[in-house]
Amino acid sequence: MTSAHFDAERFRYLILAAQRLGQRQMNASMKAIGLTPAQSEVIRVLGQHQPITLKDLGELLICESGSPSRLIDRMVQDGLVEKEPHPSDARFVYLRLTPTGTEKARTIEEFEENMYRDLGLLFPNQEMSMVSDTLQKLLSHSPIADTLRKRGLLRDPAETD
Amino acid sequence: MTSAHFDAERFRYLILAAQRLGQRQMNASMKAIGLTPAQSEVIRVLGQHQPITLKDLGELLICESGSPSRLIDRMVQDGLVEKEPHPSDARFVYLRLTPTGTEKARTIEEFEENMYRDLGLLFPNQEMSMVSDTLQKLLSHSPIADTLRKRGLLRDPAETD
DNA sequence: TGAAATTAGATGACACGTCATTTAGTATAG
DNA sequence: CTATACTAAATGACGTGTCATCTAATTTCA
Numbered sequence: 001m002t003s004a005h006f007d008a009e010r011f012r013y014l015i016l017a018a019q020r021l022g023q024r025q026m027n028a029s030m031k032a033i034g035l036t037p038a039q040s041e042v043i044r045v046l047g048q049h050q051p052i053t054l055k056d057l058g059e060l061l062i063c064e065s066g067s068p069s070r071l072i073d074r075m076v077q078d079g080l081v082e083k084e085p086h087p088s089d090a091r092f093v094y095l096r097l098t099p100t101g102t103e104k105a106r107t108i109e110e111f112e113e114n115m116y117r118d119l120g121l122l123f124p125n126q127e128m129s130m131v132s133d134t135l136q137k138l139l140s141h142s143p144i145a146d147t148l149r150k151r152g153l154l155r156d157p158a159e160t161d
Numbered sequence: 162m163t164s165a166h167f168d169a170e171r172f173r174y175l176i177l178a179a180q181r182l183g184q185r186q187m188n189a190s191m192k193a194i195g196l197t198p199a200q201s202e203v204i205r206v207l208g209q210h211q212p213i214t215l216k217d218l219g220e221l222l223i224c225e226s227g228s229p230s231r232l233i234d235r236m237v238q239d240g241l242v243e244k245e246p247h248p249s250d251a252r253f254v255y256l257r258l259t260p261t262g263t264e265k266a267r268t269i270e271e272f273e274e275n276m277y278r279d280l281g282l283l284f285p286n287q288e289m290s291m292v293s294d295t296l297q298k299l300l301s302h303s304p305i306a307d308t309l310r311k312r313g314l315l316r317d318p319a320e321t322d
Numbered sequence: 323t324g325a326a327a328t329t330a331g332a333t334g335a336c337a338c339g340t341c342a343t344t345t346a347g348t349a350t351a352g
Numbered sequence: 353c354t355a356t357a358c359t360a361a362a363t364g365a366c367g368t369g370t371c372a373t374c375t376a377a378t379t380t381c382a
Contacts, residue, residue: 004286008277010314011289012183013223014296017305019180020223020369022173027370036337055360062174062181064339069362074337091347091360116169122299125165128172131295134288135175144178153171181339188340197367216330225369230332235367252330252377 029115033107038063038071040108043080043097045151047105051084051094060150065143080104129155190276194268199224199232201269204241204258206312208266212245212255221311226304241265290316 026037035043038061045060046052052060058067072095075081080101086092097105120128136154139145148154187198196204199222206221207213213221219228233256236242241262247253258266281289297315300306309315 004281005274005277007286007289007293008280009273010316011280011293012277013309013312013314014293014300015176015179015183016223017300017309018176018296020226021300021303021305022176024226024370031371038338053360054362062177065181065185066340067361071338073362089348089360093361112170113166116166116173119169119172120165123295125168127295128168131292132168132172132175134284134292135179138283139175139178139182142182144182148174148178151174153174155171185340192341199368214330227370228331230330232368234332250330250378254331 029111030108033104033111035104035108039075039080040104042068042071042075043101043105044108044112046081046095046097047102047109051096053086053092053094055092057095059147062144062147062151075101190272191269194265194272196265196269200236200241201265203229203232203236204262204266205269205273207242207256207258208263208270212257214247214253214255216253218256220308223305223308223312223314236262 023037026040030037030040033040041061041063042057045057049057049060054067054069054072057072058064061068064071072081072083076083079098082096082098084094084096086094133155136148139148145154184198187201191198191201194201202222202224203218206218210218210221215228215230215233218233219225222229225232233242233244237244240259243257243259245255245257247255294316297309300309306315
């Protein structure tokens, strides 16, 4: 096995491991407020882009690629999100947070602030940025880059090439 | 929003996005050989650690945390894996690749070699290592670090602190 | 030796996450 | 005006991934 092979395999599995670890921690933390990680991403995005159609919401979520029909269905059932028909085009559905959803949005925001602060304490700030810069390069030619850009999660949009 | 906050949120979602992108590409590639990404990780690990108990296999998989009972059940049904009772302790089950499974192992190995080569072409080799070093530090105090170490995916095991 | 603790694996329950297909509403082209 | 193309959302199908609980076998120890 060449060194390049080792580096690539190590990279591949460390990305997977980091995502899994983060997901498990988010599972536990969100469970305490009665949510899943996917639901909390929806609530955060919805809190900043209200009202929005299902399709447009789908284009803002990192956690899921297609249109989040069923994710939203569950959230409607749980009283977190409301659907509203589009006045002139019945194909669209507008989504809004309910008061309960809005309340959760603030709880999540507080939680995330703490989480980001803690994460920042683990590394020199510049080290995290360098990792992100490399990942951004890796993702820049994939469809998901659009989503990241719309979410304002990319640095230097001019250099996404 | 502070810059540290932005850096941490960007990092968080880039990890998620990279994992999702990789998973989707693996989905597509493995589908061509009739497998899922989780199944292909099992086959690769099993190819190098045969025979092995379910529990020990679970401790070698990055893709899943618990014991992979159902993942293996499906692979047994699909004729990829065989179960064999432990001679003296009926709690254990030994797992082995079937001839079909062994064949798939070689196909996967070839595919991965190409994938790792392609990935290596995207970055200066040292850049990928630096990212991995940071991720390794992040994961070093989590349970998943054991798995990574057993899989030989960590560099400088002495410095996991 | 025999009850209690421990262990490996199986199972239940739940919510994704992906791709493919279907349904239904709207726009477009002839 | 109507058949066709297009679009948004819903649905089907499938395989995870996680946590909790259960079952069965074995070990421990009073």
